[in-house]
Amino acid sequence: MYLTTEEDGYYDWERKKKRTVYSYETKLEAAQRVHDGENVKEVAQDLDIKDFKRIYMWLNHYQKGQLDRLKDxxxxxxxxxxxxxxxxxxxxxLKKYLNNLNRE
Known part of the structure; x- marks a missing residue:
């Protein structure tokens, strides 16, 4: 699979569609909120996460203490x-500044 950066994510050439990439902070917040009892679909809508099923994966990593797996x-x-x-x-x-000082 070949990925290239786009403005708001990555373009997946194999599947011919854009894949949105969420920040570590967004993933962590979503997992924490669902862990604390909020509805998954409401959290997804609030954080503008297109595929709410991703939150379950993030929640799984969160519950296992695998926070490094939330980083992209x-x-x-x-x-x-x-x-x-x-x-x-x-x-x-700094080199230019030092050069100017040495001239004086």
């Missing part, structure tokens, strides 16, 4: 890449 590896990779770019830019700025 693709999203973590994108976050790490963004952080690396941010640090590289910061390094360039």
């Amino acid at each position: 590896a693709r999203q973590e990779s994108l976050d790490k890449d963004a952080r690396i770019k941010e640090l590289e830019m910061e390094n360039e700025i």
